Amino acid sequence: MNTTARSKGFAVQATELTRRFGNLTAVNHIDLAIPYGEIFGLLGANGAGKSTLIKMLTTLLAPTSGNAEVGGFDILKSPSEVRGRIGYVPQLLSADGALTGYENLLLSAKLYGLPRAERGVRIGEALNFMGLTDSARKLVKTYSGGMIRRLELAQAMLHRPAILFLDEPTIGLDPLARHSVWDRLRDLRRDYGMTVLITTHDMEEAEALCDEVAILHAGRVAVVGKPPELRTRLGAGASMDDVFAHYAGGGIREGGDFSNAVQTRQTARRLG
Amino acid sequence: MDRFLRESAAVAEVELIKLVRDPTEIFSRAVQPVLWLVVFGQVLAHVHGIYTGEVGYLAFITPGILAQSVLFSAIFYGIAVIWERDLGVVHKLLVSPARRSSLVFGKAVSAGFRGLVQAAVIYLLALVMHITIRQEPHAIFGVLAGVLLGSALFSTFSLIIACIVKTRERFMGIGQLLTMPMFFASNAIYPLDLMPGWLRTVAQINPLTYLVDALRGLMIVGGESVHGYAVDFTVLLVVFVVLVMVAVRLYPTLVE
Numbered sequence: 038m039n040t041t042a043r044s045k046g047f048a049v050q051a052t053e054l055t056r057r058f059g060n061l062t063a064v065n066h067i068d069l070a071i072p073y074g075e076i077f078g079l080l081g082a083n084g085a086g087k088s089t090l091i092k093m094l095t096t097l098l099a100p101t102s103g104n105a106e107v108g109g110f111d112i113l114k115s116p117s118e119v120r121g122r123i124g125y126v127p128q129l130l131s132a133d134g135a136l137t138g139y140e141n142l143l144l145s146a147k148l149y150g151l152p153r154a155e156r157g158v159r160i161g162e163a164l165n166f167m168g169l170t171d172s173a174r175k176l177v178k179t180y181s182g183g184m185i186r187r188l189e190l191a192q193a194m195l196h197r198p199a200i201l202f203l204d205e206p207t208i209g210l211d212p213l214a215r216h217s218v219w220d221r222l223r224d225l226r227r228d229y230g231m232t233v234l235i236t237t238h239d240m241e242e243a244e245a246l247c248d249e250v251a252i253l254h255a256g257r258v259a260v261v262g263k264p265p266e267l268r269t270r271l272g273a274g275a276s277m278d279d280v281f282a283h284y285a286g287g288g289i290r291e292g293g294d295f296s297n298a299v300q301t302r303q304t305a306r307r308l309g
Numbered sequence: 310m311d312r313f314l315r316e317s318a319a320v321a322e323v324e325l326i327k328l329v330r331d332p333t334e335i336f337s338r339a340v341q342p343v344l345w346l347v348v349f350g351q352v353l354a355h356v357h358g359i360y361t362g363e364v365g366y367l368a369f370i371t372p373g374i375l376a377q378s379v380l381f382s383a384i385f386y387g388i389a390v391i392w393e394r395d396l397g398v399v400h401k402l403l404v405s406p407a408r409r410s411s412l413v414f415g416k417a418v419s420a421g422f423r424g425l426v427q428a429a430v431i432y433l434l435a436l437v438m439h440i441t442i443r444q445e446p447h448a449i450f451g452v453l454a455g456v457l458l459g460s461a462l463f464s465t466f467s468l469i470i471a472c473i474v475k476t477r478e479r480f481m482g483i484g485q486l487l488t489m490p491m492f493f494a495s496n497a498i499y500p501l502d503l504m505p506g507w508l509r510t511v512a513q514i515n516p517l518t519y520l521v522d523a524l525r526g527l528m529i530v531g532g533e534s535v536h537g538y539a540v541d542f543t544v545l546l547v548v549f550v551v552l553v554m555v556a557v558r559l560y561p562t563l564v565e
């Protein structure tokens with residue numbers, strides 16, 4: 038599957054992809070080509086259109102106009118083929134707190150149609166890969182934020198998708214948990230050849246993790262490139278923060294913004 | 310079809326696990342029917358205010374109160390759906406290749422199980438209060454089937470409302486606005502013949518009436534189904550299928 042899709046070119050290829058909400062154009066004629074095997078970062082200030090773009094690519098939201106191919110399939114014509122080839126971790130912590138880690142994984146395995154004989158092996162492997170084997174039988178509401186994120190990654194990798202979509206995977210995590218998520222993502226690429234698309238506000242994350250980034254501003258792609266190239270292009274000694282401020286317009290808003298606050302509260306509730 | 314059933318079962322199973330693990334919510338919902346039967350029912354039976362034929366008033370409203378508790382607990386299902394949307398659980402379900410119809414149907418079935426718990430509570434209560442309950446296995450089976458279908462129907466209705474209003478606050482308002490009229494514009498606590506013409510017309514397009522009607526015949530010694538079981542179950546089934554079809558279209562819009 039991977040190889041045939043790969044021969045078709047890019048993991049994600051968007052053309053003129055657009056989504057309006059009333060008068061607001063959240064994603065405005067975006068063209069994007071992400072090669073297989075890359076870790077690609079979507080950066081941009083709050084409201085730049087990152088989540089909206091990911092929702093369209095994962096078939097959760099219909100574009101107003103334009104189109105995209107994901108994993109070699111048209112998101113409009115073949116949404117179920119696309120769904121079978123992608124994994125998605127939403128911006129919120131979405132694992133079910135009232136179930137154990139194992140039960141969360143079992144549900145995913147069934148919904149993705151993994152054969153019964155393979156389920157146990159795959160779940161065991163995913164748990165092991167994410168370092169959750171010992172906590173598999175505990176209720177997810179007792180997990181830390183970092184463990185929930187790793188569980189969600191385990192859920193998203195269970196069916197060996199060609200492409201993983203992660204919406205702000207490390208928001209609200211402490212530095213240790215963040216680094217462990219990064220390591221897991223690098224391993225997924227190395228061991229399974231997965232293409233990873235993440236959104237982030239965090240320039241350290243963009244620099245450390247991403248082969249290539251696109252900075253979105255008001256629904257448009259302001260710039261695409263490898264982080265070191267973008268820095269050099271801006272001038273000697275420029276940091277990724279400078280690059281972001283330059284392209285994302287208005288600079289980074291300090292402190293907890295609204296979605297950040299919601300997210301943190303969400304985590305707190307999960308843990309409480 | 311096979312895949313549809315497998316996926317639905319997976320969704321329903323998870324809900325069942327959660328129900329068994331934490332049944333407090335479902336038992337808290339049993340308080341209301343207890344009040345209706347023990348307080349309202351006893352008082353009205355005592356004053357003989359409503360003529361219900363051979364069957365005493367208390368026995369008459371027992372199936373009505375079961376239907377009511379099915380309706381009320383199913384209506385709250387929409388809140389859970391909005392909660393799941395806010396948590397991103399719905400996103401994750403929708404991004405899987407599972408059919409939308411399996412997701413909606415599986416959730417409806419799990420709501421049906423909740424209804425069965427309500428039925429058990431009412432049976433127990435009836436036993437304690439010496440209400441004459443039919444004990445033939447096929448009658449009990451019929452009651453459980455009706456409750457399962459009714460719960461699935463009203464929870465799917467609730468899902469549709471959740472998809473339209475999308476926020477908890479608005480849902481609470483609409484939920485309150487719908488349940489009480491649905492309850493009172495039905496045959497749950499008084500016979501259809503006692504209603505003024507316009508109310509009877511409303512009651513006759515109210516699915517709750519058909520659930521109550523079936524339960525009344527199946528649950529109570531001497532109780533009778535005015536419309537007949539075939540009509541009752543057909544109406545419930547048709548309404549359920551139509552609601553599922555609508556819900557399948559609306560469910561994906563929850564995450565937009």
Ligand SMILES: Nc1ncnc2c1ncn2[C@@H]1O[C@H](COP(=O)(O)OP(=O)(O)OP(=O)(O)O)[C@@H](O)[C@H]1O
Binds near residue numbers: 084565
């Ligand atoms: N369902 C919706 N209805 C109306 N407007 C929406 C909807 N979803 C998103 N928007 C708007 O579209 C714009 C882009 O939102 P989006 O969530 O894609 O931004 P984002 O880049 O992910 O921001 P954040 O960093 O805060 O997550 C915002 O102005 C947002 O308010």
Ligand SMILES: [Mg+2]
Binds near residue numbers: 087088089128204
């Ligand atoms: Mg976002």
